[in-house]
Amino acid sequence: MSLIRSTAACVIQQGERFLMVEEQRGGPQSVFNQPAGHIEPGEGPVAAILREVVEETAWQVSLTGYLGLYVFHTSTGETFHSHGFIAEPLQQLDLPLDPDIFATHWLTIEQIRSLDQQARLRSPLVLKRIEDALSGTCYPLSVIRE
Incomplete structure (x- = not known):
């Protein structure tokens, strides 16, 4: 029986750079991801991503669009339904980062590639979401009814 996980991730761009988080995931090297995480019980994707961005980056953002629902199947039988968002950074907050996050980085698309x-990269979805955002693929936030 496959386990389905509901997550949210956010592409945050400032100029030519994207806000990425560096985290340890059990391998020999750290990996990079957008701010992302699981949608908690009783929470919708919009609330989840705003919470995750603050927890993982200490940035307050304004969501500007919805990239869509990405479905990812792992080799271990898990399925992820990941809601992709686009946001613009508003202000950096004086808060500690989630303990799983080593650091945040503003990286160019070339560095991410x-x-x-x-x-x-944490998963193939990381680069796909950025490429979709750069291509203009975007839906209004109103397509999500929380």
């Missing part, structure tokens, strides 16, 4: 070639 280089990390992908080194197998240092």
Whole structure:
């Protein structure tokens, strides 16, 4: 029986750079991801991503669009339904980062593609969401009814 997990992730762009988090996931090297995480019971995707961005980056953001629902199947039989968002940064807050996060980085698309070639992105969805955001793929936030 496959386990389905509901998550949310956010592409945050400032100029030519994207806000990424660096985290340890059990392998020999750290991996990079957008701010992302699980949608908690009683929470919708919009509330979840705003919470996750603050917890993982200490940035307050304004959501500007919805990239869509990404479905990802892992080799271990898990299925992730990941809601992708686009946001603009508003202000950095004086808060500690989630303990699983080593650091945050503002990276260019070239740097992110280089990390992908080194197998240092958390999943294939990381680069896909950024490429979708850059291509203009976006839906109004109103398509989500929480």
